[in-house]
Amino acid sequence: MLVVATGVFEILHPGHIQYLEAAKRLGDSLTVIVARDITAVARKRRPVISEDQRLHMVSSLKPVDEAILGDLKDFFSTIVKIRPDILAIGPDQDFDDDEVQRKLDELGLPTKVKRIVDYWDSGLHSSKIIVDLIKKQ
């Protein structure tokens, strides 16, 4: 069972680790698609850490079997290439699960969307951590 997880992973915090550990537990092998700089810009803002460094950082995590950079234009083209059994979406990731599932079905993929909820209660996500760090400056 191949699982795919995805994200920008600008800085790593415990919520990221928990997300990737939970994703790994859904199958045998975990591939992480790290968002390109240009994709991150389109979705949020330009990362401080370059895509190559973010890729290296995610690759260095024990639950991660493989990390790759995403496609420059179309997220789903990478999914079509990999054909994972499961696409694990993080607790605070801004995707419509049903819409993603419909798109995967339309593409004739066997991939099932699973929303990871394991760490949601801890309230740990990048924006909160960054805000807390700012307050302490």
Added chain:
Amino acid sequence: MLVVATGVFEILHPGHIQYLEAAKRLGDSLTVIVARDITAVARKRRPVISEDQRLHMVSSLKPVDEAILGDLKDFFSTIVKIRPDILAIGPDQDFDDDEVQRKLDELGLPTKVKRIVDYWDSGLHSSKIIVDLIKKQ
């Protein structure tokens, strides 16, 4: 050859990974001493991320064979217990290498201090990254 590295590791950035990879290359096994919350307070400020979560995060890195929490009072008491061959100090860590070496010698330890300089040119360290993130808010 047992290597020890140390730090607060509040958030992980590529500089941390490079430090720990470089430390691991100095020997066969890498143990990381993660600073207790109370030690971080004394040296810098109270971490946003608790010591247990920071420990878990550092443990999840591929170059790390073992991660442990530091002593509540005395950094060197942990070193005495572990008796590493090498104590790898990060590029931006505020230690006087000669002073640390003298202290290790006085304690009768075989440990040699090595300053990691591999990533210094990239200018990657927590404070700079946090400042850059703040500017982008």
